[in-house]
Amino acid sequence: MATLRSTExxxxxxxxxxxxxxxxxxxxxxxxxxxxxGHREPVAIIVSGxxxxxxxxxxxxxxxxxxxxxxxxxxxxxxxxx
Numbered sequence: 046m047a048t049l050r051s052t053e054x055x056x057x058x059x060x061x062x063x064x065x066x067x068x069x070x071x072x073x074x075x076x077x078x079x080x081x082x083g084h085r086e087p088v089a090i091i092v093s094g095x096x097x098x099x100x101x102x103x104x105x106x107x108x109x110x111x112x113x114x115x116x117x118x119x120x121x122x123x124x125x126x127x
Contacts, residue, residue: 065089
């Protein structure tokens, strides 16, 4: 199962940029040990400033910000104070 998380990558007096990525970890037990694998990939970028908040996917298309707010618990802390 993939998990979305947000990371603030830039902030100044006028704009905040937040990266959203997906990470997943898989594990399995084998006859001779244990196997652990994971991956992390970018999903979206959120830009928050005086003109509002925009969420864009990795192709530059608009995303529904409400969906990201529901799926990422700490996202409000990143974009609320910008």
